[in-house]
Amino acid sequence: xxxxxxxxxxxxxxxxxxxxxxxxxxxxxxxxxxxxxxxxxxxxxxxxxxxxxxxxxxxxxxxxxxxxxxxxxxxxxxxxxxxxxxxxxxxxxxxxxxxxxxxxxxxxxxxxxxxxxxxxxxxxxxxxxxxxxxxxxxxxxxxxxxxxxxxxxxxxxxxxxxxxxxxxxxxxxxxxxxxxxxxxxxxxxxxxxxxxxxxxxxxxxxxxxxxxxxxxxxxxxxxxxxxxxxxxxxxxxxxxxxxxxxxxxxxxxxxxxxxxxxxxxxxx
Amino acid sequence: xxxxxxxxxxxxxxxxxxxxxxxxxxxxxxxxxxxxxxxxxxxxxxxxxxxxxxxxxxxxxxxxxxxxxxxxxxxxxxxxxxxxxxxxxxxxxxxxxxxxxxxxxxxxxxxxxxxxxxxxxxxxxxxxxxxxxxxxxxxxxxxxxxxxxxxxxxxxxxxxxxxxxxxxxxxxxxxxxxxxxxxxxxxxxxxxxxxxxxxxxxxxxxxxxxxxxxxxxxxxxxxxxxxxxxxxxxxxxxxxxxxxxxxxxxxxxxxxxxxxxxxxxxxxxxxxxxxxxxxxxxxxxxxxxxxxxxxxxxxxxxxxxxxxxxxxxxxxxxxxxxxxxxxxxxxxxxxxxxxxxxxxxxxxxxxxxxxxxxxxxxxxxxxxxxxxxxxxxxxxxxxxxxxxxxxxxxxxxxx
Numbered sequence: 001x002x003x004x005x006x007x008x009x010x011x012x013x014x015x016x017x018x019x020x021x022x023x024x025x026x027x028x029x030x031x032x033x034x035x036x037x038x039x040x041x042x043x044x045x046x047x048x049x050x051x052x053x054x055x056x057x058x059x060x061x062x063x064x065x066x067x068x069x070x071x072x073x074x075x076x077x078x079x080x081x082x083x084x085x086x087x088x089x090x091x092x093x094x095x096x097x098x099x100x101x102x103x104x105x106x107x108x109x110x111x112x113x114x115x116x117x118x119x120x121x122x123x124x125x126x127x128x129x130x131x132x133x134x135x136x137x138x139x140x141x142x143x144x145x146x147x148x149x150x151x152x153x154x155x156x157x158x159x160x161x162x163x164x165x166x167x168x169x170x171x172x173x174x175x176x177x178x179x180x181x182x183x184x185x186x187x188x189x190x191x192x193x194x195x196x197x198x199x200x201x202x203x204x205x206x207x208x209x210x211x212x213x214x215x216x217x218x219x220x221x222x223x224x225x226x227x228x229x230x231x232x233x234x235x236x237x238x239x240x241x242x243x244x245x246x247x248x249x250x251x252x253x254x255x256x257x258x259x260x261x262x263x264x265x266x267x268x
Numbered sequence: 269x270x271x272x273x274x275x276x277x278x279x280x281x282x283x284x285x286x287x288x289x290x291x292x293x294x295x296x297x298x299x300x301x302x303x304x305x306x307x308x309x310x311x312x313x314x315x316x317x318x319x320x321x322x323x324x325x326x327x328x329x330x331x332x333x334x335x336x337x338x339x340x341x342x343x344x345x346x347x348x349x350x351x352x353x354x355x356x357x358x359x360x361x362x363x364x365x366x367x368x369x370x371x372x373x374x375x376x377x378x379x380x381x382x383x384x385x386x387x388x389x390x391x392x393x394x395x396x397x398x399x400x401x402x403x404x405x406x407x408x409x410x411x412x413x414x415x416x417x418x419x420x421x422x423x424x425x426x427x428x429x430x431x432x433x434x435x436x437x438x439x440x441x442x443x444x445x446x447x448x449x450x451x452x453x454x455x456x457x458x459x460x461x462x463x464x465x466x467x468x469x470x471x472x473x474x475x476x477x478x479x480x481x482x483x484x485x486x487x488x489x490x491x492x493x494x495x496x497x498x499x500x501x502x503x504x505x506x507x508x509x510x511x512x513x514x515x516x517x518x519x520x521x522x523x524x525x526x527x528x529x530x531x532x533x534x535x536x537x538x539x540x541x542x543x544x545x546x547x548x549x550x551x552x553x554x555x556x557x558x559x560x561x562x563x564x565x566x567x568x569x570x571x572x573x574x575x576x577x578x579x580x581x582x583x584x585x586x587x588x589x590x591x592x593x594x595x596x597x598x599x600x601x602x603x604x605x606x607x608x609x610x611x612x613x614x615x616x617x618x619x620x621x622x623x624x625x626x627x628x629x630x631x632x633x634x635x636x637x638x639x640x641x642x643x644x645x646x647x648x649x650x651x652x653x654x655x656x657x658x659x660x661x662x663x664x665x666x667x
Contacts, residue, residue: 055628059628059629077360077361078315078398123339137515138515140515140516145601145622145623146430146431146622146623151431152431155431161338161359161433162338162339162340163335163338163339163429163431163432164429166426166427166428166429166442166602166603166604167602167603167604167612168602169516169518169600169601169602169612170600170601170602170614170622171601172596172597172601172622176501176597179501179502180501180505180517180518183505183506183509183517184509184515184516184517185515186515186516187516
């Protein structure tokens with residue numbers, strides 16, 4: 001009997017410190033790693049991490065089915081409004097940054113592109129590499145699927161909210177984009193900096209009409225010379241602050257930020 | 269004692285049959301119910317409206333026109349029957365660039381007023397703003413009537429851009445044609461191959477060979493489709509690209525080859541069963557009349573089993589049409605109407621799988637995906653019914 005009571009108290013205690021994180025697939029590996037080490041340090045804490053996309057996480061936060069929404073984009077005005085209607089004030093913590101690299105096949109001679117050229121390529125106005133100083137080769141543009149936060153961020157930041165061309169190749173995962181670009185000579189696409197490897201070549205990007213071209217790297221992203229950088233954010237409502245605070249503090253601590261750079265993101 | 273156990277078991281079986289039927293019907297009803305709302309939805313995002321300056325004579329703007337305006341495809345109002353003034357597309361978020369956050373008041377109560385100000389000052393503006401912040405009654409602002417999504421735009425539209433704001437484009441023609449195209453090519457590849465294997469297995473192979481070959485073929489059916497997809501992406505895509513020297517390897521053809529391999533076990537198994545069910549008396553009669561083994565196969569066995577073979581092919585088509593993962597991984601998912609074998613295509617199942625996760629529940633995009641589901645359901649329903657009809661014919665024939 002005593003033992004039963006003891007275990008039930010233990011279970012209750014662990015439920016008290018249990019929390020869920022839901023949202024962006026980009027942030028998913030980071031949150032998982034953070035949660036694992038956090039649970040090793042704090043034996044009775046329980047952190048469950050699931051993906052699904054930034055929008056999925058934020059709507060779960062509005063429904064109240066998650067404690068933290070992990071997101072690779074800023075909260076939308078509508079989402080904020082819905083949370084306020086429920087009487088909750090949303091808190092925003094930037095935990096890391098992610099740079100997006102525009103990549104091409106290593107055999108491609110083009111290595112500098114301006115934002116305007118990128119917009120032209122992804123909206124379908126520029127269709128041949130010779131128009132941007134390369135050889136006479138058809139451009140094959142790859143994109144992520146619409147459910148990805150990366151897709152939306154790239155559309156907002158680089159295409160200035162214009163639509164991708166209808167004939168764009170869309171891939172279900174970043175790994176598939178790397179694979180396809182590596183084997184297609186005329187290919188171009190965008191991936192998180194962490195996915196950059198020898199199979200693809202990163203384009204130097206210019207946001208000032210071709211005056212300076214900057215290579216994507218952790219260093220250029222950190223000193224803000226590389227333009228295509230987005231914050232990775234945790235959202236929570238002020239009511240659950242006490243529950244989520246220890247975990248967020250851990251993520252922002254030196255140990256937590258070390259995991260950020262180990263995974264390939266940029267520390268705060 | 270025993271009779272009531274039997275009764276109970278009978279009742280349980282009856283109940284499980286009933287429950288299954290009801291569940292399937294409920295799923296179908298749910299599918300159509302969720303999708304049906306699409307054609308009552310406005311062409312711009314729900315809860316939003318379009319406003320223009322009061323001096324603007326334009327009253328209605330169609331969905332494709334809105335899309336072109338926001339993508340700088342149309343730049344002057346005179347192009348769509350208005351006055352000669354440059355169009356200034358304006359999104360709700362742009363307001364935060366015009367004024368400081370505190371100017372909107374504590375709970376954004378001054379937001380409509382500020383929006384009204386901007387619209388009244390810009391004669392060529394086309395503003396896309398939430399209904400709750402509409403500057404109603406403000407001098408110089410005209411709110412446009414919203415249209416609803418039209419069935420002809422949906423079924424005959426050629427552009428599928430569900431994320432386009434303010435007017436998402438739901439033209440499913442490229443998706444339907446893409447699905448049918450990939451499946452058609454797949455079945456053209458799989459049928460002769462499958463028939464060959466089926467004839468070999470049922471008529472020519474020795475029983476020892478058959479004992480090895482048949483389980484191997486059936487094993488093909490057990491491989492998860494994501495494994496096929498991965499194989500396709502890593503091995504077949506570069507191969508297709510090099511062999512035909514294409515600019516891109518993710519094409520309808522690549523998808524068809526993998527889908528053909530996946531449809532093979534179904535075709536082989538069903539066709540072989542049909543051929544083996546040819547009565548021994550018929551074969552022996554044929555041989556007794558002096559026909560060779562070969563002549564017996566194509567004059568007696570195949571005609572006898574033809575309805576079974578057709579059913580096998582139709583079932584194979586059904587398998588190919590509904591396949592999701594392979595299509596998602598190797599066909600390139602580009603929503604364009606396929607003109608050749610080697611263009612990338614986007615299929616209906618791949619679209620649903622890739623997009624449903626982020627589509628807001630109950631929104632236009634969500635409903636559009638459900639209508640796509642209905643379309644796919646109807647296609648496979650037609651296929652299943654024809655398979656049923658074809659295989660029924662067999663029972664009326666024979667000796």
